[in-house]
Amino acid sequence: MQSVSEEKFRQEITRFCHLIYEKCYVASTDGNVSVRLPDGNIMCTPTICNKGFVKPEDMVIIDSKGKRVKGERKASSEMAMHLLIYEMRPDANAVVHAHPACATAYAAAGIPLNKALISEVVLALGCIPLAEYGTPGTPELTDQLRPFVKSYDALLMANHGVVTSGANLEDAFNRMDTVEHFAKISIYTKILGRERLLSSEDVEKLWVQRQKYYGLDESEAQPKDPMCPVTDGLSETISLTRSELIDLIERVVSTLK
Ligand code: 13P
Numbered sequence: 001m002q003s004v005s006e007e008k009f010r011q012e013i014t015r016f017c018h019l020i021y022e023k024c025y026v027a028s029t030d031g032n033v034s035v036r037l038p039d040g041n042i043m044c045t046p047t048i049c050n051k052g053f054v055k056p057e058d059m060v061i062i063d064s065k066g067k068r069v070k071g072e073r074k075a076s077s078e079m080a081m082h083l084l085i086y087e088m089r090p091d092a093n094a095v096v097h098a099h100p101a102c103a104t105a106y107a108a109a110g111i112p113l114n115k116a117l118i119s120e121v122v123l124a125l126g127c128i129p130l131a132e133y134g135t136p137g138t139p140e141l142t143d144q145l146r147p148f149v150k151s152y153d154a155l156l157m158a159n160h161g162v163v164t165s166g167a168n169l170e171d172a173f174n175r176m177d178t179v180e181h182f183a184k185i186s187i188y189t190k191i192l193g194r195e196r197l198l199s200s201e202d203v204e205k206l207w208v209q210r211q212k213y214y215g216l217d218e219s220e221a222q223p224k225d226p227m228c229p230v231t232d233g234l235s236e237t238i239s240l241t242r243s244e245l246i247d248l249i250e251r252v253v254s255t256l257k
Helices: 004-022 079-088 101-109 119-124 139-149 169-192 200-214 242-256
Strands: 032-036 042-044 060-062 068-070 094-098 154-157 161-166
Touching: 004 032, 004 042, 004 094, 004 169, 032 079, 042 079, 079 094, 079 139, 079 161, 094 169, 101 154, 101 161, 101 169, 119 169, 119 200, 139 154, 154 169, 161 169
Parallel strands: none
Antiparallel strands: 032 042, 032 094, 042 060, 060 068, 094 161, 154 161
16 A cells, blocks of 8 residues: 555656656666655665656665665665765755766766856855765765765766755755756856856855855855855966967067067
């Protein structure tokens, strides 16, 4: 016999799986999604399933140790990662793991998304750190994630993808959405050849706003690994054409003569 709430969660996971597939945050059988049920068990996607076609009845229920308690199929191979987040974050009731192209490109390049480029991203997530590579589905991966889980709601996993968590599935999905959108904007600023970062004063003000906006206490509002604001303009990226560069060098050389 299945409760109304269990059916609601099956439907909800299915809806967000279809959404991450439609938004190209996963391809083929990539990614996995889970929620913490009111009784403390975890409902998750089965392993090796296309998230675009998954159905409510495919979901698997496991206990907090990872043992299957309900479902025909095998649970996702990444449940250790989800269980780590549920264990370390009592505030998290949903986890989304996906491989969105732009954010995963950052993860593959070994670059964290930690620049204060966009006010709303500073407000929503702070920085998005990069956890070093660990083989998927093994303790190597959870060991790399552990240092970050307490302080961050979205993580890049080197050479792998992104994992986000939230109070509910919509929150966790929104964070995935923000990470990918921010990664895309970050790439565009690189293409434009110029990144004008927020100043440290601006970031400070955003943290005050963040506290008010999300009703956080001070410790929750402050990131352990701060953004990379500029105070002196030295970390700003600029671009010059070849002739501008030649002109600049010639002028510097002429002043030395
Ligand atoms: P599962 O099919 O076992 O959920 O794994 C998919 C995945 O994305 C691994 O990183």
